[in-house]
Amino acid sequence: xxxxxxxxxGRNVRREPRQWRAxxxxxxxxxxxxxxxxxxxxxxxxxxxxxxxxxVSIGSVYQYFPDKRAMFIALHRQHIEEIDRLIHRxxxxxxxxxxxxxxxxxxxxxxxxxxxxxxxxxxxxSEIPHRPxxxxxxxxxxxxxxxxxxxxKKGEMPRGLDLDVAAFVVxxxxxxxxxxxxxxxxxxxxxxxAREESVRAMVGYLRGRGRxxxxxxxxxx
Amino acid sequence: xxxxxxxxxGRNVRREPRQWRAxxxxxxxxxxxxxxxxxxxxxxxxxxxxxxxxxVSIGSVYQYFPDKRAMFIALHRQHIEEIDRLIHRxxxxxxxxxxxxxxxxxxxxxxxxxxxxxxxxxxxxSEIPHRPxxxxxxxxxxxxxxxxxxxxKKGEMPRGLDLDVAAFVVxxxxxxxxxxxxxxxxxxxxxxxAREESVRAMVGYLRGRGRxxxxxxxxxx
Amino acid sequence: xxxxxxxxxGRNVRREPRQWRAxxxxxxxxxxxxxxxxxxxxxxxxxxxxxxxxxVSIGSVYQYFPDKRAMFIALHRQHIEEIDRLIHRxxxxxxxxxxxxxxxxxxxxxxxxxxxxxxxxxxxxSEIPHRPxxxxxxxxxxxxxxxxxxxxKKGEMPRGLDLDVAAFVVxxxxxxxxxxxxxxxxxxxxxxxAREESVRAMVGYLRGRGRxxxxxxxxxx
Amino acid sequence: xxxxxxxxxGRNVRREPRQWRAxxxxxxxxxxxxxxxxxxxxxxxxxxxxxxxxxVSIGSVYQYFPDKRAMFIALHRQHIEEIDRLIHRxxxxxxxxxxxxxxxxxxxxxxxxxxxxxxxxxxxxSEIPHRPxxxxxxxxxxxxxxxxxxxxKKGEMPRGLDLDVAAFVVxxxxxxxxxxxxxxxxxxxxxxxAREESVRAMVGYLRGRGRxxxxxxxxxx
DNA sequence: CATGAATGAGTGTTCATTCAT
DNA sequence: AATGAATGAACACTCATTCAT
Numbered sequence: 015x016x017x018x019x020x021x022x023x024g025r026n027v028r029r030e031p032r033q034w035r036a037x038x039x040x041x042x043x044x045x046x047x048x049x050x051x052x053x054x055x056x057x058x059x060x061x062x063x064x065x066x067x068x069x070v071s072i073g074s075v076y077q078y079f080p081d082k083r084a085m086f087i088a089l090h091r092q093h094i095e096e097i098d099r100l101i102h103r104x105x106x107x108x109x110x111x112x113x114x115x116x117x118x119x120x121x122x123x124x125x126x127x128x129x130x131x132x133x134x135x136x137x138x139x140s141e142i143p144h145r146p147x148x149x150x151x152x153x154x155x156x157x158x159x160x161x162x163x164x165x166x167k168k169g170e171m172p173r174g175l176d177l178d179v180a181a182f183v184v185x186x187x188x189x190x191x192x193x194x195x196x197x198x199x200x201x202x203x204x205x206x207x208a209r210e211e212s213v214r215a216m217v218g219y220l221r222g223r224g225r226x227x228x229x230x231x232x233x234x235x
Numbered sequence: 236x237x238x239x240x241x242x243x244x245g246r247n248v249r250r251e252p253r254q255w256r257a258x259x260x261x262x263x264x265x266x267x268x269x270x271x272x273x274x275x276x277x278x279x280x281x282x283x284x285x286x287x288x289x290x291v292s293i294g295s296v297y298q299y300f301p302d303k304r305a306m307f308i309a310l311h312r313q314h315i316e317e318i319d320r321l322i323h324r325x326x327x328x329x330x331x332x333x334x335x336x337x338x339x340x341x342x343x344x345x346x347x348x349x350x351x352x353x354x355x356x357x358x359x360x361s362e363i364p365h366r367p368x369x370x371x372x373x374x375x376x377x378x379x380x381x382x383x384x385x386x387x388k389k390g391e392m393p394r395g396l397d398l399d400v401a402a403f404v405v406x407x408x409x410x411x412x413x414x415x416x417x418x419x420x421x422x423x424x425x426x427x428x429a430r431e432e433s434v435r436a437m438v439g440y441l442r443g444r445g446r447x448x449x450x451x452x453x454x455x456x
Numbered sequence: 457x458x459x460x461x462x463x464x465x466g467r468n469v470r471r472e473p474r475q476w477r478a479x480x481x482x483x484x485x486x487x488x489x490x491x492x493x494x495x496x497x498x499x500x501x502x503x504x505x506x507x508x509x510x511x512v513s514i515g516s517v518y519q520y521f522p523d524k525r526a527m528f529i530a531l532h533r534q535h536i537e538e539i540d541r542l543i544h545r546x547x548x549x550x551x552x553x554x555x556x557x558x559x560x561x562x563x564x565x566x567x568x569x570x571x572x573x574x575x576x577x578x579x580x581x582s583e584i585p586h587r588p589x590x591x592x593x594x595x596x597x598x599x600x601x602x603x604x605x606x607x608x609k610k611g612e613m614p615r616g617l618d619l620d621v622a623a624f625v626v627x628x629x630x631x632x633x634x635x636x637x638x639x640x641x642x643x644x645x646x647x648x649x650a651r652e653e654s655v656r657a658m659v660g661y662l663r664g665r666g667r668x669x670x671x672x673x674x675x676x677x
Numbered sequence: 678x679x680x681x682x683x684x685x686x687g688r689n690v691r692r693e694p695r696q697w698r699a700x701x702x703x704x705x706x707x708x709x710x711x712x713x714x715x716x717x718x719x720x721x722x723x724x725x726x727x728x729x730x731x732x733v734s735i736g737s738v739y740q741y742f743p744d745k746r747a748m749f750i751a752l753h754r755q756h757i758e759e760i761d762r763l764i765h766r767x768x769x770x771x772x773x774x775x776x777x778x779x780x781x782x783x784x785x786x787x788x789x790x791x792x793x794x795x796x797x798x799x800x801x802x803s804e805i806p807h808r809p810x811x812x813x814x815x816x817x818x819x820x821x822x823x824x825x826x827x828x829x830k831k832g833e834m835p836r837g838l839d840l841d842v843a844a845f846v847v848x849x850x851x852x853x854x855x856x857x858x859x860x861x862x863x864x865x866x867x868x869x870x871a872r873e874e875s876v877r878a879m880v881g882y883l884r885g886r887g888r889x890x891x892x893x894x895x896x897x898x
Numbered sequence: 899c900a901t902g903a904a905t906g907a908g909t910g911t912t913c914a915t916t917c918a919t
Numbered sequence: 920a921a922t923g924a925a926t927g928a929a930c931a932c933t934c935a936t937t938c939a940t
Binding site: 696698699702728733734735736737740 | 899900901902
């Protein structure tokens with residue numbers, strides 16, 4: 015009954031917060047990290063400062079996060095989870111839509127995820143040390159969910175289409191363009207135009223004349 | 236170095252190397268950074284170690300780089316420059332090629348830049364604190380050079396095409412897919428397939444029926 | 457630390473000690489600085505050594521002093537405070553004394569403050585970078601307290617005497633002569649003689665025939 | 678005949694500059710030190726920066742100064758020399774003056790020396806590490822020259838007066854008050870008043886009833 | 899003699915982490 | 920559970936000094 019520290023899987027996990035207060039503490043900590051990152055860049059994030067901004071003691075930070083990276087990993091996971099959730103919802107909502115509708119939905123979901131808080135997403139992606147498998151984890155999750163979305167519209171796409179290849183292509187495009195549309199559009203490109211063109215590119219690709227004539231890449235030097 | 240604080244005396248700018256010896260030193264330093272990053276990750280980069288690996292004294296490091304970040308910035312610039320150069324060369328080489336040829340060339344150039352040294356590019360892109368304008372700088376440069384490449388094949392594309400929009404779309408796609416192709420292909424997607432499909436997507440988009448029928452995005456919830 | 461440069465994140469202010477332990481730490485640190493200064497000169501003072509001599513970790517030093525200078529500033533303040541206290545005590549103790557008694561008392565207080573630990577005072581005054589207002593702060597404090605002492609014996613001094621002028625003159629004399637008496641007497645001048653003569657000079661000045669005949673400065677070239 | 682480095686006394690002396698160019702270099706270096714000290718404080722003085730500001734190479738600095746301290750020592754010596762010269766001149770000029778005239782002259786000489794460039798003198802005195810014998814050297818020189826000045830007016834002072842004691846007292850007073858008058862007068866004390874009062878104090882002391890009645894110091898607690 | 903590239907011991911400072919209270 | 924004082928390895932960076940050119 016003496017409640018000692020209980021490691022769950024063994025994998026650097028501390029006691030899950032059971033109490034209401036505990037959840038609040040955890041959230042305060044993660045919010046503090048985000049606040050600092052947004053205001054001063056990731057370089058300004060250090061555990062003591064996080065504790066201060068969160069209004070808790072440094073000891074409490076270590077009560078819930080075994081080390082500094084754990085906070086970033088938690089944040090990263092949250093972000094992945096959110097995108098996952100957004101796209102899953104889109105898949106459901108677009109059950110009756112055309113392929114275009116689905117792609118639009120997915121694209122918008124991504125833009126939302128990024129645009130809601132550009133500075134934050136930017137940081138999550140470009141500054142957080144998502145070492146070692148962070149990046150892959152995101153890519154894998156995205157690939158999976160995009161594959162799911164495409165599978166739902168398989169009827170509208172050419173027979174021979176390899177879903178994995180398509181998900182790879184569309185996943186990368188949607189991520190890059192949503193990111194780009196939300197955060198670094200060149201002058202004169204509105205977000206609506208970016209969206210329309212992005213979707214056109216993806217749909218065009220997916221509807222493409224399947225096993226069309228070979229590409230004429232080889233005619234160059 | 237948490238808060239904003241003021242330094243004491245003098246120069247924030249280090250001399251540009253004038254003598255032959257000096258150039259060698261600078262190169263040795265940058266190479267050392269790359270070596271460490273590739274072997275042990277960016278976390279293992281510290282100025283003293285850089286000096287050691289470069290075979291110069293720590294003083295020499297600071298003779299040419301005002302601070303640690305400066306080394307990364309220099310590397311970042313180098314990388315941008317290299318991609319710029321590669322694509323410019325492609326533009327020239329594909330002067331007589333079709334649109335497909337050009338896009339293939341650009342894509343391959345990007346893959347080359349990334350694949351030659353995946354760990355390194357990955358780090359340059361995802362780990363280096365390219366605060367504040369680093370990322371934009373790359374995006375801007377890429378946009379510019381892609382625009383140039385497309386302009387060279389304007390004849391093969393629909394009349395109404397807005398070059399800036401097209402460059403934005405193609406630039407993002409080529410970067411994301413080349414990156415993805417070089418570094419995180421899902422099982423079963425070969426690099427050749429990735430290339431072919433990527434090019435197909437871009438060319439399809441560019442040749443697309445221009446101002447074709449409106450997309451049916453709005454048929455969803 | 458040559459040029460003006462900006463620091464990154466957070467706090468420039470260290471917490472005031474709250475627990476008992478903390479006060480002890482702060483004292484140990486300041487004492488360590490004094491010990492090192494006295495034994496090896498100010499040049500031997502470096503933060504790591506201070507921590508070592510104080511028997512605390514370097515981290516603890518920075519817990520209470522934002523930077524190296526802060527330790528010296530604290531010491532400087534302590535010294536000013538002590539002289540202030542000593543002279544205030546003298547004023548009280550000499551409440552019934554004559555003007556001579558008061559001046560003697562003040563002089564002795566100054567000598568005490570300096571002689572108790574000549575090397576240390578010397579360092580506090582001549583070596584500590586009491587930039588920017590350190591020096592003035594001392595002069596101002598001394599002026600104030602000397603003025604107080606003189607005011608207590610106003611009856612023994614000529615009517616027209618301007619207390620500020622007198623405090624300025626006496627303050628400078630007492631400081632210089634006490635300092636000199638304690639630390640750089642020429643051969644053949646005992647501390648008693650130095651004291652007697654110093655006091656004679658000050659009392660003579662203060663009792664001086666007030667608005668006596670003009671000084672004959674102007675009879676020179 | 679191979680002109681090797683020739684140490685003169687053995688005491689850290691490098692070849693004295695013989696050529697015109699060399700003198701200019703030395704002066705440029707010392708001026709650079711002063712400029713830096715005045716503009717940014719002594720903390721900003723470092724040999725490389727001195728070379729830069731002086732417009733010479735760091736190698737040239739070491740051609741004429743064996744180490745960093747040597748520059749400060751040279752400056753210190755210059756300052757002492759100047760005061761010496763000024764007071765010697767005063768002694769001559771006041772050959773026919775009264776004691777008051779002489780004291781006035783000495784005081785003015787000191788004020789001049791300090792007031793000409795207050796920031797500089799202040800720094801020379803309070804910031805330069807006049808370790809180990811710097812301070813004494815100044816005190817000794819000042820004592821000597823003041824003694825000389827007083828000796829010239831011995832006739833106007835009481836018989837029993839010990840010249841060494843008098844020079845000690847007057848030397849300290851004149852230095853402190855001239856310094857104070859030039860650099861930290863309290864509000865409401867003009868430099869003229871400071872001068873008049875300072876001189877009154879010194880002359881009063883010197884003319885004082887010599888071995889007058891004992892001071893009543895001992896009537897205090 | 900002058901130059902300035904190179905050196906490297908030394909120092910100030912940070913910050914993740916522990917643990918007594 | 921929470922607190923926050925304490926720790927100390929690690930690091931960024933400085934600057935007096937040397938020496939090849």
